[in-house]
Amino acid sequence: MTTCSSVHCVTSDIQSEDFLPANPTMASCFEVSASVTDEQTECAASQKREERLRKFRELHFKRNEARKLNHKEVVEEDKRLKLPTNWEAKKARLEWELMTDEKKKECAAKGEDYDRVKLLEISAEDAERWERKKKKKNPDPGFSGYAEAQLRQYQRLTKQIKPDMDGYERQREQCGEDFHPTSNSLIHGTHIPSKEGIDRMVEDVEKQIEKRAKYSRRRAYNDDADIDYINERNAKFNKKAERFYGKYTAEIKQNLERGTAV
Helix, strand or coil: CHHHHHHHHHHHHHHHHHCCCCCHHHHHHHHHHHHHHHHHHHHHHHHHHHHHHHHHHHHHHHHHHHHHHHHHHHHHHHHHHHCCCCHHHHHHHHHHHHHHHHHHHHHHHHCCCHHHHHHHCCCHHHHHHHHHHHHHCCCCCCCCCHHHHHHHHHHHHHHCCCCCHHHHHHHHHHHHHHHCCCCCCCCCCCCCCCHHHHHHHHHHHHHHHHHHHHCCCCCCCCCCCCCCCCCHHHHHHHHHHHHHHHHHHHHHHHHHHHCCCC
């Protein structure tokens, strides 16, 4: 009895030191559950790692897309800065002209009048607004300076010029290389104008003289105005005196007219 009890005690001490269950079946179950827990932990860790890698790839893709878009916008902005200042207005004008040409072709194919179709598409408010703008525009701004007047005269005269291309080609063939003179060319005074050119110049000068003769800034005569002058020169002098001293002599003039002057 003593021996058995001592053996049992030794066995229990060994089991307690090794932390193992006394039943072998329970030990195997413990090992299986421990391995299953380790596999679940590893699976969860791998899933988390895959999720992080997926998010990292998405962020990397988004960063590349943003870099491409930024580069594209920079290139487009550089192109816009290199364009002329009025490029947008020119582009809109060209688009409008293309659209107008296409509309005219469609109307011509249908046998319709383009002006009539265009007017049908314009509202009454837009038509009234355009008419008001036309009335506000002054076709003749008047005299503002000799340089502007000279420029207007030059533009008006150049619009009337109709170039003679046949005469230009004949003169080019006759002059040869001297047609475009250089520092070594001696063609000064060799050109003789044609009779038709001289007649056109004379006709234009006569038209200018006739136009200036018709133009007059003389003020209209007022029959109801008081006659306080003896001739035209005296009338001009009286107007000038009235302009400068009228406000000072108004009371004296009224007293003289009433006969109450002292």
